[in-house]
Amino acid sequence: MRKKTxxxxxxxxxxxxxxxxxxxxxxxxxxxxxxxxxxxKKEKKMIDFHRSLKAVFRKxxxxxxxxxxxxxxxxxxIGDNFSEEEAVFASEAVxxxxxxxxxx
Amino acid sequence: MRDIIKDEKKIISQAREGDxxxxxELVEAYQPQVARTIVGILGPGPEAEDVGQETFIKFYRxxxxxxxxxxxxxxxxxxAINLSLNVLRKRKISRKIFFGKKNTAQNQIISQENPGNxxxxxxxxxxxxxxxxxxxxTVLILRYMNEHSVTETAEILSLPQGTVMSRVSRGMEKxxxxxxxxxxxxxxxxxxx
Numbered sequence: 001m002r003k004k005t006x007x008x009x010x011x012x013x014x015x016x017x018x019x020x021x022x023x024x025x026x027x028x029x030x031x032x033x034x035x036x037x038x039x040x041k042k043e044k045k046m047i048d049f050h051r052s053l054k055a056v057f058r059k060x061x062x063x064x065x066x067x068x069x070x071x072x073x074x075x076x077x078i079g080d081n082f083s084e085e086e087a088v089f090a091s092e093a094v095x096x097x098x099x100x101x102x103x104x
Numbered sequence: 105m106r107d108i109i110k111d112e113k114k115i116i117s118q119a120r121e122g123d124x125x126x127x128x129e130l131v132e133a134y135q136p137q138v139a140r141t142i143v144g145i146l147g148p149g150p151e152a153e154d155v156g157q158e159t160f161i162k163f164y165r166x167x168x169x170x171x172x173x174x175x176x177x178x179x180x181x182x183x184a185i186n187l188s189l190n191v192l193r194k195r196k197i198s199r200k201i202f203f204g205k206k207n208t209a210q211n212q213i214i215s216q217e218n219p220g221n222x223x224x225x226x227x228x229x230x231x232x233x234x235x236x237x238x239x240x241x242t243v244l245i246l247r248y249m250n251e252h253s254v255t256e257t258a259e260i261l262s263l264p265q266g267t268v269m270s271r272v273s274r275g276m277e278k279x280x281x282x283x284x285x286x287x288x289x290x291x292x293x294x295x296x297x
Contacts, residue, residue, distance in 0.1 A: 005280055005283070005284055005287060006276060006280070008287060009229070009276065009279055009280065009283060010248055012225045012226065012228065012229040013229055013244065013248040013249055014248065014249070015225055015226050015229070016144070016225075016226040016229045016230055016233075016249065017140045017144070017248070017249035017250070019143075019148070019226045020139055020140045020143035020144060020148065020249065021135075021136035021137075021139045021140050021143075022136075022139075023139055023143050023148045023152065023153070024135060024139045024152075024153050024156055025153060028131070028135055028153070028156065028157070029128050029131040029132050029135065030128075031157060032131050032157050032160045032161065033124055033127070033128055033131070035157060035161060036124075036127075036161060036164055039161070
């Protein structure tokens with residue numbers, strides 16, 4: 001009896017497996033490929049966006065460095081006596097004020 | 105494990121290089137195996153197909169890491185099992201949230217219906233499978249639905265062969281406990297008729 005039940009269960013498992021293997025829609029492979037294509041397109045867009053962002057930031061950084069250099073040379077040129085602190089707008093008074101702050 | 109398609113390695117290397125037709129061939133070849141595994145674990149429905157799609161997408165993404173140490177079938181089946189188990193975990197959590205700790209809904213469905221008249225054999229098996237613990241269910245699905253050998257099942261699940269064999273027999277016992285009353289009822293029904 002138990003052996004018969006075993007065989008019956010195995011037979012029914014096989015029947016269920018046949019039903020299961022055809023349970024995905026007929027265009028399953030196409031759907032998977034479409035999803036992969038969509039995913040790749042999105043990723044490509046993100047990469048392009050990052051690249052353009054990087055290019056913009058590089059320009060901004062270059063312009064910033066150039067402005068800093070111009071200001072630096074301007075300060076050196078107009079200053080009576082040259083000091084590093086004055087060139088970067090950091091006088092002794094500013095240092096003293098900064099030292100009073102609890103952060104330092 | 106046996107290769108389902110001829111020149112599998114060649115097709116995989118073509119897919120790895122971005123050949124979509126080669127990948128489609130892989131999907132079509134392994135779709136039945138993946139469907140049997142996922143539907144066996146989760147039961148039929150749109151959720152199973154979503155997990156199926158996710159399985160192949162994950163396989164596609166990991167093609168560059170796939171070294172061919174195990175067969176593609178083993179590798180894909182492992183992905184399918186892991187993703188299905190994730191869904192089961194999520195289901196368990198949402199069940200706990202909405203129904204409390206013990207969910208008796210499925211038990212009620214089985215006991216209320218008249219198996220002789222309304223439940224087909226496959227539905228009965230599906231419900232029986234959903235009722236046994238996941239570790240036994242997975243082994244039974246691989247052995248009897250996917251027809252993998254004990255060695256192959258052990259390889260897929262990364263388990264010793266002895267463990268697989270004991271899980272098969274214990275799983276069958278559990279399934280029998282659940283299904284025997286229905287089979288008896290069905291027999292009675294057919295004898296009475």
